[in-house]
Amino acid sequence: MSLDISFIGILIGSIMASSVPLILAASGELITERSGVLNLGVEGMMIIGAISGFALMVITDNLFIAIVGSMLSGVIISLIFGFLTQSLLTNHVATGLALTIFGIGLSAMLGKNFVGIPGKEFPILFSSLRESIPFFGPILFGHSIVLYFAFALPFLTNYFLKKTKLGLIVRAVGDSPVSASNQGINVILVRYCCILYGGAMCGLAGAYLSLIYTPQWIENMTAGRGWIALALVVFATWSPIKVLIGALIFGGITILQLHMQAIGFRIPVQFLSALPYLMTIIVLVVISRDSRKIKLNTPTSLGRIFYKEK
Amino acid sequence: MYKNFFRYLISAIFLLGFSVNSNADFKVGFVYVGPTGDHGWTFQHHEGRNAVEAAGIKTTFVESVPEGADAERVIRQLAQSGHDLIFTTSFGYMDPTNKVAKDFPNVKFEHATGYKREHSNVSTYSARFYEGRTLLGHIAGKMTKTNTIGYIASFPIPEVIRGINAMTLAAQKVNPNIKTKIVWVFTWYDPGKEAEAAQALIDQGADVIMQHTDSTAPVQTAEKAGVWSFGQASDMQRFAPKSILTSIIDDWAPYYVERAIAARDGTWNQQDTWHGLKEGMVAMGPYNSAMGADLVKEVEQLQKDLASGKVHSFTGPIYDQKGNILVAEGKVADDGMLAGMSVYVKGVEGDIPK
Numbered sequence: 001m002s003l004d005i006s007f008i009g010i011l012i013g014s015i016m017a018s019s020v021p022l023i024l025a026a027s028g029e030l031i032t033e034r035s036g037v038l039n040l041g042v043e044g045m046m047i048i049g050a051i052s053g054f055a056l057m058v059i060t061d062n063l064f065i066a067i068v069g070s071m072l073s074g075v076i077i078s079l080i081f082g083f084l085t086q087s088l089l090t091n092h093v094a095t096g097l098a099l100t101i102f103g104i105g106l107s108a109m110l111g112k113n114f115v116g117i118p119g120k121e122f123p124i125l126f127s128s129l130r131e132s133i134p135f136f137g138p139i140l141f142g143h144s145i146v147l148y149f150a151f152a153l154p155f156l157t158n159y160f161l162k163k164t165k166l167g168l169i170v171r172a173v174g175d176s177p178v179s180a181s182n183q184g185i186n187v188i189l190v191r192y193c194c195i196l197y198g199g200a201m202c203g204l205a206g207a208y209l210s211l212i213y214t215p216q217w218i219e220n221m222t223a224g225r226g227w228i229a230l231a232l233v234v235f236a237t238w239s240p241i242k243v244l245i246g247a248l249i250f251g252g253i254t255i256l257q258l259h260m261q262a263i264g265f266r267i268p269v270q271f272l273s274a275l276p277y278l279m280t281i282i283v284l285v286v287i288s289r290d291s292r293k294i295k296l297n298t299p300t301s302l303g304r305i306f307y308k309e310k
Numbered sequence: 311m312y313k314n315f316f317r318y319l320i321s322a323i324f325l326l327g328f329s330v331n332s333n334a335d336f337k338v339g340f341v342y343v344g345p346t347g348d349h350g351w352t353f354q355h356h357e358g359r360n361a362v363e364a365a366g367i368k369t370t371f372v373e374s375v376p377e378g379a380d381a382e383r384v385i386r387q388l389a390q391s392g393h394d395l396i397f398t399t400s401f402g403y404m405d406p407t408n409k410v411a412k413d414f415p416n417v418k419f420e421h422a423t424g425y426k427r428e429h430s431n432v433s434t435y436s437a438r439f440y441e442g443r444t445l446l447g448h449i450a451g452k453m454t455k456t457n458t459i460g461y462i463a464s465f466p467i468p469e470v471i472r473g474i475n476a477m478t479l480a481a482q483k484v485n486p487n488i489k490t491k492i493v494w495v496f497t498w499y500d501p502g503k504e505a506e507a508a509q510a511l512i513d514q515g516a517d518v519i520m521q522h523t524d525s526t527a528p529v530q531t532a533e534k535a536g537v538w539s540f541g542q543a544s545d546m547q548r549f550a551p552k553s554i555l556t557s558i559i560d561d562w563a564p565y566y567v568e569r570a571i572a573a574r575d576g577t578w579n580q581q582d583t584w585h586g587l588k589e590g591m592v593a594m595g596p597y598n599s600a601m602g603a604d605l606v607k608e609v610e611q612l613q614k615d616l617a618s619g620k621v622h623s624f625t626g627p628i629y630d631q632k633g634n635i636l637v638a639e640g641k642v643a644d645d646g647m648l649a650g651m652s653v654y655v656k657g658v659e660g661d662i663p664k
């Protein structure tokens with residue numbers, strides 16, 4: 001086995017690549033939840049994004065259209081959720097679960113003709129720098145544009161929520177929709193926007209899997225990553241930076257346990273497989289002990305139906 | 311008098327209905343563990359189904375059926391809805407198949423890769439994939455520069471362990487310094503995880519990647535990393551044209567057609583089939599020219615010898631990891647030992663998960 005410094009660089013690089021779908025989906029869902037809407041349809045929106053992105057890539061042979069299209073497909077499917085929960089005032093939990101089941105079924109149907117088609121090489125940036133700089137090269141360079149975007153996203157989200165007026169509005173709507181409404185904020189409109197944004201990010205997360213990470217379409221290829229993203233948001237106590245940390249730990253331990261097997265550690269394999277879940281929960285619980293901060297970040301009206309009396 | 315007349319009438323209708331049912335409506339059902347488009351295991355079973363259909367027999371299939379409680383429900387459903395012969399094509403369907411077979415003595419069942427035939431209407435069939443693994447081991451032993459072969463394993467069942475052992479023995483024969491590194495992913499089919507496992511093995515120095523899982527993700531990962539790989543179950547060459555040295559191809563079509571016709575004509579009987587290179591149930595994909603003409607010739611000769619029985623994949627002396635003798639010098643492992651194989655041979659690293 002080799003554990004030299006350049007190898008650790010490569011390892012960190014592949015851990016980053018595996019966390020991207022979690023970061024994207026969890027960051028999107030975080031905004032949705034901060035506006036007081038609990039959308040359990042993350043998995044469904046991701047899988048729709050995955051098939052839409054792949055199908056568009058095959059049909060148009062254009063990766064840009066494929067990426068944008070996958071985000072649009074996430075927007076469209078989350079619009080169904082928005083219409084049901086915001087305009088028809090249905091229960092968030094039930095509607096979200098239905099969205100996931102619907103998404104998985106629909107994607108399998110749409111994907112029938114796209115199974116077994118080899119994907120296209122997605123362009124990576126600064127590939128020459130990756131080779132020439134030891135350790136930092138594979139960490140910082142040689143990734144797809146989506147990865148750089150994903151790693152910037154939690155910081156942008158943090159800035160948006162804490163420093164901008166729009167962010168303040170989103171938080172107000174999530175904490176106390178009634179007061180926000182009394183201040184003249186259109187609560188339903190804000191929530192619609194947050195739902196659609198969450199849908200776009202989940203669509204992108206799915207497309208990352210089908211276009212970049214394992215370039216192909218396969219039924220059910222998100223394999224539960226949407227649920228992990230949902231759990232991350234809660235365990236990170238609605239803080240974007242902690243979402244990033246959680247996603248990296250989860251991706252990191254997943255990859256590390258495979259390496260530990262390959263190196264030949266004599267630890268039961270079943271335990272290693274459970275390790276990513278355990279470690280992510282433990283770390284996030286430990287770093288989120290401050291109950292004052294939790295209260296500050298938790299959207300008080302999460303999952304509650306709001307309707308304006310006329 | 312009328313009473314008797316009605317009795318005759320009813321039994322006549324009944325008999326008529328029965329005879330029509332058994333001749334014209336002969337139907338074969340298939341249960342798959344993955345989607346038909348996995349381009350691996352299920353894809354090949356589906357090709358076999360297509361051959362049965364082409365032979366003029368009606369078929370239906372259910373894909374992506376999880377092993378476990380769902381499987382029993384699906385198999386029962388097929389049996390209830392008038393299928394006369396049902397192929398259940400994954401190891402994990404073994405108990406559900408036998409359970410349903412007990413309740414439907416008139417339906418014939420064919421279970422792939424299992425060993426339980428608890429009722430007279432259950433047959434089992436499998437292919438001697440390990441003969442293919444022997445060829446892969448020979449090629450891998452010759453092609454590796456790092457002397458490290460990476461193996462992505464699914465579940466610790468005899469079928470998988472047999473493959474690991476056959477490959478390692480063949481590789482050791484041509485390259486005594488060979489090491490086999492194994493990663494268990496505990497799934498037949500999760501492209502993301504399979505790709506990550508392949509990458510982990512490559513990072514740990516493996517320059518030949520082999521898989522006992524069903525998606526094309528590992529060969530694509532190998533292609534990207536510039537290491538060698540082998541296709542599994544189906545010819546995966548077009549997914550990794552530079553990296554794939556050859557593929558083990560499962561060809562179920564002749565067996566499926568033969569068994570379906572036998573069941574239709576009433577000549578079906580219980581049996582345990584284990585076919586290999588000789589019968590063509592195991593076939594090899596085209597050999598990559600990167601292997602060089604000499605090695606291709608060598609491997610083709612070995613393939614012929616395995617098919618004719620001149621060479622056996624498990625020829626003694628074979629030792630387990632602790633150095634105890636498993637197969638004595640000059641002997642070959644019998645089918646009973648192969649079917650129940652549950653220990654690694656010497657040279658494989660790590661423990662089998664329990």
